[in-house]
Every structure is written in C-alpha cells, then in structure tokens.
Amino acid sequence: MNILDIKPKPGQGVYVYEFPVRAWHWTIAACIFTLFVSGFCIAHPPQSLTGDPTRIFHFGHIIMTHYIAGMILAIAMLCRLVWAFFGNAVSRQIFIVPFWRKSWRDGFVGDIKWYLFINKKPDINMGHNPLAQAAMFLAVLCMFYMCFTGLGVYSAKGYSALSRSFHFMENLAYNLGGNGIDLVLWHRMGMIFLVAFVMIHVYMVIREEIMGRTTMISTMTNGVRMVKATLMQDWRDVRAEAEGREGQAK
Amino acid sequence: MAKRAFETHYDRLRNNGVSRRDFLKFCSMTAAWLGLAPALATNIAHALETKPRLPVIWIEGLSCTCCTESFIRSSHPLAKDIILNMISLDYNDTLMAAAGFQAQDAFENAVLANAGNYILAVEGNAPFGNDGMYCIDGGRPWLRRLEAGAKHAKAVVAWGTCASWGCIQAARPNPTDATPIAHIIHDKPVIKIPGCPPIPEVMSALVSYVVTFDRLPNVDAQGRFAAFYGQHVHDQCVRRAHFDAGEFVEEWDDDGAKKGYCLYKMGCKGPTTYNACPNTRWNDGVSYPIESGHPCLGCSEQDFFDQGSFYSRIKDIPTLGTMATAEAVAAGVAGTVAVGVAIHAATSCAFHLHEKKLKEQAVEEAKIEAGVQEENRKDK
Numbered sequence: 364m365n366i367l368d369i370k371p372k373p374g375q376g377v378y379v380y381e382f383p384v385r386a387w388h389w390t391i392a393a394c395i396f397t398l399f400v401s402g403f404c405i406a407h408p409p410q411s412l413t414g415d416p417t418r419i420f421h422f423g424h425i426i427m428t429h430y431i432a433g434m435i436l437a438i439a440m441l442c443r444l445v446w447a448f449f450g451n452a453v454s455r456q457i458f459i460v461p462f463w464r465k466s467w468r469d470g471f472v473g474d475i476k477w478y479l480f481i482n483k484k485p486d487i488n489m490g491h492n493p494l495a496q497a498a499m500f501l502a503v504l505c506m507f508y509m510c511f512t513g514l515g516v517y518s519a520k521g522y523s524a525l526s527r528s529f530h531f532m533e534n535l536a537y538n539l540g541g542n543g544i545d546l547v548l549w550h551r552m553g554m555i556f557l558v559a560f561v562m563i564h565v566y567m568v569i570r571e572e573i574m575g576r577t578t579m580i581s582t583m584t585n586g587v588r589m590v591k592a593t594l595m596q597d598w599r600d601v602r603a604e605a606e607g608r609e610g611q612a613k
Numbered sequence: 614m615a616k617r618a619f620e621t622h623y624d625r626l627r628n629n630g631v632s633r634r635d636f637l638k639f640c641s642m643t644a645a646w647l648g649l650a651p652a653l654a655t656n657i658a659h660a661l662e663t664k665p666r667l668p669v670i671w672i673e674g675l676s677c678t679c680c681t682e683s684f685i686r687s688s689h690p691l692a693k694d695i696i697l698n699m700i701s702l703d704y705n706d707t708l709m710a711a712a713g714f715q716a717q718d719a720f721e722n723a724v725l726a727n728a729g730n731y732i733l734a735v736e737g738n739a740p741f742g743n744d745g746m747y748c749i750d751g752g753r754p755w756l757r758r759l760e761a762g763a764k765h766a767k768a769v770v771a772w773g774t775c776a777s778w779g780c781i782q783a784a785r786p787n788p789t790d791a792t793p794i795a796h797i798i799h800d801k802p803v804i805k806i807p808g809c810p811p812i813p814e815v816m817s818a819l820v821s822y823v824v825t826f827d828r829l830p831n832v833d834a835q836g837r838f839a840a841f842y843g844q845h846v847h848d849q850c851v852r853r854a855h856f857d858a859g860e861f862v863e864e865w866d867d868d869g870a871k872k873g874y875c876l877y878k879m880g881c882k883g884p885t886t887y888n889a890c891p892n893t894r895w896n897d898g899v900s901y902p903i904e905s906g907h908p909c910l911g912c913s914e915q916d917f918f919d920q921g922s923f924y925s926r927i928k929d930i931p932t933l934g935t936m937a938t939a940e941a942v943a944a945g946v947a948g949t950v951a952v953g954v955a956i957h958a959a960t961s962c963a964f965h966l967h968e969k970k971l972k973e974q975a976v977e978e979a980k981i982e983a984g985v986q987e988e989n990r991k992d993k
C-alpha cells in the first residue's frame with residue numbers, strides 16, 4: 364500500500380522519512396546556513412586586516428568554507444536525487460508534483476484556504492501537503508540551480524576534468540551576452556529565493572507543529588509522522604459528538 | 614646574411630636595428646608567454662630566421678584607435694621595434710603615410726599581393742544600423758572593406774574589445790547596432806584578442822606562433838587566444854595574497870591603499886576577467902592597473918560597459934522599470950517575506966487562541982450537556 368494513502372487514527376504514527384532523507388535534510392540545512400553566512404562575507408568582506416599576508420589566510424578560509432559547504436551540498440543533492448529511485452513514495456514527492464491529479468489540486472486549494480484562515484481545519488497529509496510539495500519542488504530546483512551556477516563560478520578557475528565539465532555555465536553567460544560576473548549575479552539571485560524559502564519554511568513548520576494536526580519537527584528528526592490525539596478532537600468534533608449523544612438519548 | 618628571395622621577420626628586425634641579443638630575448642619571452650617549453654624558443658628563433666614573414670593587414674572600423682595607440686606606445690624603443698616590425702604591417706590607416714586614393718590602392722594591393730597568406734587584424738567593429746552608414750570608409754560602408762579584407766585572409770584577428778565583443782559603442786542601447794567581428798565573419802577563423810586596449814605582445818606572440826608552427830593557436834570556447842586568456846586577472850594578481858589574507862582597501866587613499874592591499878572592495882572585476890595583464894603588464898612590463906592602485910574594469914570582458922559601476926562588483930539589475938543593485942532586491946525580498954511572516958504569525962496566534970477558546974467552551978458545554986443527560990437518566 365502506498366505510504367501516502369495511509370490514514371492513521373489520532374495518536375498513531377507512520378514512518379515516512381527514511382534515514383537518508385533525514386540525513387540529507389539536516390546536511391543541506393547546515394550547508395545552506397554556512398553558505399548564507401560565508402556567501403555574505405564573500406560579497407561583503409569583513410573589515411580589512413593588517414599584517415604580513417604570508418601568515419594570514421583569513422579571507423581565504425571564508426572562501427574555502429563556502430567552496431567546501433557548496434561541494435557537500437552538491438554531492439548531497441546528487442545523492443538525494445539517486446535516493447528518490449530507491450526510497451518510499453514520500454522521497455519522490457519533492458521531485459514530482461502531480462498537478463494533473465484533481466485530488467492534488469483540491470488539496471493545494473485547501474491548503475491555501477487553511478493558510479488564509481478560510482478553512483478552519485487543515486487536511487492531514489502523511490507526506491508533504493500539496494502547497495508545501497510545490498514549494499519544496501521549487502526549492503529543489505533552485506538548489507540545483509545554485510549548484511550549477513556555483514560550480515560554474517568555481518570551475519572557471521580550473522582545468523581539471525570536473526572543472527571543465529562546468530565551463531558550459533560561464534559560456535552560457537557569454538552566449539547570453541554577458542560575462543562571468545553575470546554568473547555571480549545569477550548565483551546571488553538564487554540566494555534571494557533560498558533566503559525567502561528558508562524563512563517561510565521554518566515559520567510554516569513551527570506553525571504546523573502548533574496548529575496543524577500532525578507532527579512536523581519530530582518527523583524530520585525520527586521519521587515518524589504522528590497524528591495528534593488532542594487536536595484531532597476539534598471543538599466541532601466535540602460538539603458533533605455531543606449532539607450525536609443527545610440525539611441518541613432522545 | 615644569406616640572400617633569400619623573400620624577407621624573413623629576422624631580416625626585417627636586423628634592418629631596423631634590433632640586435633640579435635634582443636631578438637633572442639624576444640623569442641625566449643614569447644615562448645614563455647605561449648606556455649611553451651624553454652627549448653622551443655630556439656624553434657621560434659629558427660622559424661623567424663628562415664620562413665617568410667607573415668604579413669598583417671590592419672583595418673579600423675568603429676573604434677577609438679586606442680588599440681593602435683597602445684600598440685605604438687611601448688616605452689622601450691627596442692620592444693616597440695620588435696613588436697611593430699614583427700607584425701610587419703602592410704596596411705594600417707593610422708600609421709601609413711598614404712591617404713585618399715593612394716590608401717585605397719595600398720589596401721587593394723596589399724590584399725592581392727598576400728592573398729590567402731595574410732592575417733587581417735580588425736580594430737573596431739561594424740555598425741549595421743541604417744545599412745552601415747555610421748561608419749563610412751572611402752565612400753562606402755566600412756563593412757564592405759571588412760568583407761573584402763576577410764575574403765582572402767588566412768585568419769582574422771578581432772583586435773580589441775570592440776572587435777571581440779562590441780565594447781562601448783555596442784553598450785546599451787547600441788544606437789548604431791555595432792556588431793562584433795565574430796558575428797559578421799563566419800567563413801574564416803576569428804581569434805579574439807579582447808582588451809580596451811589589448812596587450813600588444815599578444816599580437817607578436819600570435820604572429821610568432823603562426824610562423825613557427827604553421828597553424829593557428831588554441832582558442833577557448835569563446836574564441837579567445839587561450840595562452841593569454843586562460844586565466845582570470847585575479848589568479849595572477851600581484852595583490853592576490855592580500856585578498857586571501859583579507860586585507861582590503863576600504864576607501865580611496867586609506868592606509869590599505871598606501872600599503873597596496875587588495876582592491877576587491879573597491880569594485881575590482883579581476884575575479885571575473887580573463888586577461889594576461891598581471892603576467893605581461895603594460896608599457897614594457899612597468900605595471901598594470903591593479904598594481905598601480907586602480908581596480909580592474911574588466912575591459913576585456915563582453916558587455917563590460919553595462920555591468921553597473923566600475924567601482925562596484927555588485928551588478929545593477931532592472932527592477933520594476935528602474936535599476937537596483939542585487940543587494941537592494943535581496944534586502945527588499947527578505948524584508949517583505951519577514952513582514953509577511955510576522956503578520957501571518959500574529960493572525961495565526963489570534964486564530965489559534967480563538968479556536969482554543971471555542972473548543973474549551975464546547976468542551977464545557979459538552980460536559981454540562983453530558984451531566985444533564987446523566988441526571989435525566991438517573992431520574993428515569
């Protein structure tokens with residue numbers, strides 16, 4: 364049975380995020396944070412130092428941090444893509460958005476209504492909710508985009524086999540009528556999207572953890588998505604139940 | 614000197630008073646620039662002594678002549694001699710004495726005499742706007758001269774950023790529709806030597822290479838002479854150690870500027886510019902812009918004039934009909950998202966608390982309801 368179709372009772376959980384998915388999530392979270400900070404430092408270098416440059420390698424270390432974190436991110440993204448072929452249905456969700464399914468589109472509209480406070484009760488999804496899925500898909504695309512532009516900037520300096528295979532990025536910038544500095548600009552533009560994504564992602568996760576009907580943060584930690592026992596019993600359910608009893612009594 | 618039916622480069626240099634010692638120095642230097650093994654300097658010398666000289670026809674389109682000006686302004690007289698004689702200019706609008714019809718004839722004669730054998734050095738580019746009427750040469754659009762020159766050429770050298778990329782006359786909005794040479798000449802190899810102006814030594818190295826090896830040098834994916842345009846200015850820079858150390862010029866004329874620190878914060882385009890300035894340097898190896906204390910403008914790069922300020926590495930981008938830096942856009946987006954999140958979070962809190970209150974009420978009511986029913990049942 365597809366893991367996405369399981370409808371657990373309140374208080375029950377389903378193992379949705381397998382270990383590679385969780386390891387990937389926290390690896391890239393750490394990488395992205397490191398890349399934000401070091402990337403900002405590269406664009407706006409810290410206050411100038413003084414001294415013998417033979418013994419100081421301060422800015423070099425910042426750039427090296429950015430390169431190493433970027434390489435780890437690129438490898439992690441590649442591994443995650445490979446894992447989508449071996450993992451469960453949830454692991455494929457961020458790569459394939461089934462917008463052609465009516466149920467998915469309805470869920471998407473339902474999620475928007477829930478976030479606009481029109482729906483009083485969110486849907487229960489074992490995987491990502493449709494809105495989140497669409498956002499994750501864009502974020503994954505953006506991550507690959509960042510890997511390509513970043514490796515394009517990085518490999519412009521080198522002539523190794525790895526570097527040469529990314530020279531096409533800089534040539535793309537030339538063929539579009541710019542030069543290497545455009546590649547840096549594109550990389551920076553992608554960063555803007557990722558900053559916005561991370562802010563919204565963290566906010567939404569915390570919000571869902573409090574107001575939603577399933578667990579979120581612990582799910583990405585231990586892999587189990589629980590349907591909350593308490594919140595399942597919405598006041599409408601309580602009232603409906605009470606009215607039902609009343610009806611029975613009569 | 615043995616009499617030959619043809620003139621070699623060496624003959625020409627000796628006739629112009631270049632000593633053999635200087636000639637050999639030049640050969641060693643050229644071998645080093647081209648990245649050849651030291652022993653190959655002898656091959657270069659031998660080829661220049663025995664093979665017929667390679668004629669260069671130099672034509673000028675829409676340009677400012679800065680390429681020619683830089684070319685003839687090597688401070689060292691011998692270096693100037695070597696370079697100028699090396700390329701044995703057969704036709705050059707600026708340098709030759711002929712004018713008018715004489716000049717027209719000189720061009721046609723030079724092309725006919727060396728057909729299939731000469732290198733066409735093109736300085737400047739061709740405007741296509743109004744059928745090429747923005748650049749008239751001898752009463753006809755200069756484009757015709759370019760086509761005539763390229764027809765019999767062995768190879769075309771796009772000399773300078775104008776010819777290579779379009780440069781300033783092709784900057785937005787490009788009113789004359791100035792078009793780089795590689796977009797016009799398709800049937801001949803076009804070697805780009807960008808730079809505004811380009812380094813003169815690249816031309817003599819190119820000629821030496823072609824004479825020595827009888828083939829055109831390697832070019833990169835963009836058609837640039839790979840030996841000179843294979844590395845960023847940044848990676849050869851004399852101030853690179855200060856970059857890695859984190860020692861920057863913070864503002865003009867500060868302590869860092871006096872100590873020769875890195876100009877990255879002053880908008881240096883070195884990290885994205887392919888050129889050989891730090892290796893060959895200018896004015897006979899005296900200096901180059903960064904060494905002299907000015908950030909690199911990236912003049913040998915495509916579209917360098919449209920990349921925002923020369924003193925900022927952060928490019929302007931079109932935003933809602935105006936130009937904003939990428940940083941301003943980033944700050945705007947992040948700020949908007951932050952405000953949106955804050956408003957949504959506050960609304961969510963209110964919503965959540967309201968729902969909670971309703972739930973508690975409902976639970977209370979249900980309890981009372983249940984109590985009443987319980988009593989009713991007892992009564993029965």
